[in-house]
Amino acid sequence: MSVLQVDHLTKDYGSGRGVFDVTFNVEKGEVFGFLGPNGAGKTTTIRHIMGFSRPQEGVTYVEGMNSWLEPAKIQRNLGYLPGEIALPEALTGTQFIKMMADLRGLKDMTRTNALIDRFELEPAGGLKRMSLGMKRKLAIVTAFMHDPQVLVLDEPTSGLDPLMQDMFIEFIKEEKARGKTILLSSHIFSEVDATCDRISIIKEGHLMSTFVANELRHSTSKTFKLEFNSKEEFERFRAEAEATKRLKILSVKRHRNQAKVQVEDADVNDFIAVISGYSLKFFSEIKFTLEDYFMKFYDRGGAAYAVN
């Protein structure tokens, strides 16, 4: 059974906003990336997982428990980091940590203190005057203090300085190694790239696609960019590629005589043999990053719909 299940979740806020028929599962020990432009419906989905909102249709489960029906039960083994940090202002950081520990019935503060040290948190001051990053760290500490098996993190590193962001990524990797199941919503590709096993893209409330990150990273094909010295050579190449079917032309720039070609690793020798017969200005490999891959989903135009 999946640890997190989102099953045909629909919540229509009207005028096309909300989430529509979203389905995905997060397995035990997996870090699941949840990506999408602003207003795509990431936080809305997370609210349903947490049991804060009632689904219009569909259902969400955490460790097999219905989020809406048993919200208090699912929290026992769950850590939540809200996207917006709004701490109760009347308290100091120390009082807040104490309150959260009390609410969780947590007696042993060893882990909490270790987390405080690790994230260089200074909890003594009042929450009203705390810097954004400090508040974020405080929220991180309270989300992880009870060593939950499941973590739901909504843009966890926003507001952290670059060093702390790296620290956090390391921390997530360690937690993953300890078998934690993590749902991570983020706009930062490097952090998703570094931690996630699978990635879902949501846009305008619809889940676009779900990828296994390693399959993308360790793709068995490469992409090359070629520029030909003349129009004739360029056209001849296109014709040959068409005929052999072994070279897949991804895109062309006609006016510059350029072509992007995808080549399976197994065919790389053939590819070199083929292009040696042409007069080339240059050829180069286009290095793959998740960022390139996902950037198109952030495109405001409708084009992204066509990808799936």
Place this chain on the structure above:
Amino acid sequence: MFSKPILKQTFKSSYKLWVIFTAILCVISAVVISVFDPKMISGMMKMLEGTPMAEMAGDRLSSMTSLLGMLSQQFYGMLAAILPMIYIIITANNLIASQVDRGSMAYLLSTPTKRSTVVRTQASFLIGSVFAMFLVVTIVGLGTVQLMHHALWGEGYTPDVVAAAKVLDVDKADLTDDLSLILDNEEALATGADAREIETDVYTMYLTLKMADDTGELPQFSEQAGQVGDMQNQIISGITAAADVLGVAPADLMSDMGKIKANSAALAAAAETSGLPEPLLVMMINSQLASDELALDAGIEFSVKDYLMLNLGAFLLMFAISAISFLFSCIFNLSKNSLALGAGIPIAFFVFQIMAQIGDSLSGFKYLSLNTLFDTNAIVNGGSYAVQFVVLAVIGVVLYVVGMNRFQQKDLPL
């Protein structure tokens, strides 16, 4: 049932406001009780009598001659309704809606705490803090009454008894039980009259009346006066003549007949016109002054039960008001919406009540106001108010239950 950590946090974020409002209420209540002086009030009333202002104030003015009447008008009808209301409006919004609006509720609900526990804890805090507020005000009020007027336990000794007891070297309580001791001792009589700032003759009359009053044998002057209608007409004509001499309005003189006695020309004119002998006139005037004094004594009489009922009523009204504010705090996710209704409705109730009191033409507004159910006049003047109290309690309970259910069912934007 309740969450102690949440209660602790709520307490930390709300106690300052509670302390401020409770302190203000206590101070004002103590001041109103302390400055109460039946002599001054009845003097003021005499001044106002017959003026348009007195007409406007109507019944309310007459009930102000007693300490409780005064408190019910000045304090429970106004300040004790508006100040706790402000506390309630702010606190009710802070307890739920503002935490949802800001998002800090997310932390409470990301622990194994049920929504029902959160909302129950917050509701209990609101109810408890309002109750505690009135409890403190009640205790401070009772303390002040005892301290300033000695009206709670022991006796409320009048100044003449205190002075005379010293002269006679007897216990104040014993003396109060047997006032004839003063009558029997000339020095005590003079000292007592001095302490009361009245003439010895009037004082003697007062003591006689008081003793008769204590044994329930007070003669009914009004009835006697009715039987001797002729005599009344004679007196009135006499007073009119005296007023001429003194150059004041007869009506004014009627309520302050001491002036006739003080001026021999006026007394002579009154005796001549009325055809009554001067000594008889003086006696009648003395007896009037003496019964005025008796009325003053009654002014500081204080019913602890009525006072407790005033406070209970004020609490029940605020309980119902807090239920309204809490309901909207539970319904709305935005502070501004919660406040619009959670503050707007209680304030409207208060304004409607004030409007209803201003004049007969607006009295219909009382049917639009919850505050009408807290009827201070009925409590002080022995009217019935039990049904109203029950209605307030039921409204409060129902609205709290509705609000708590609503909070458990709704979507939270956290």
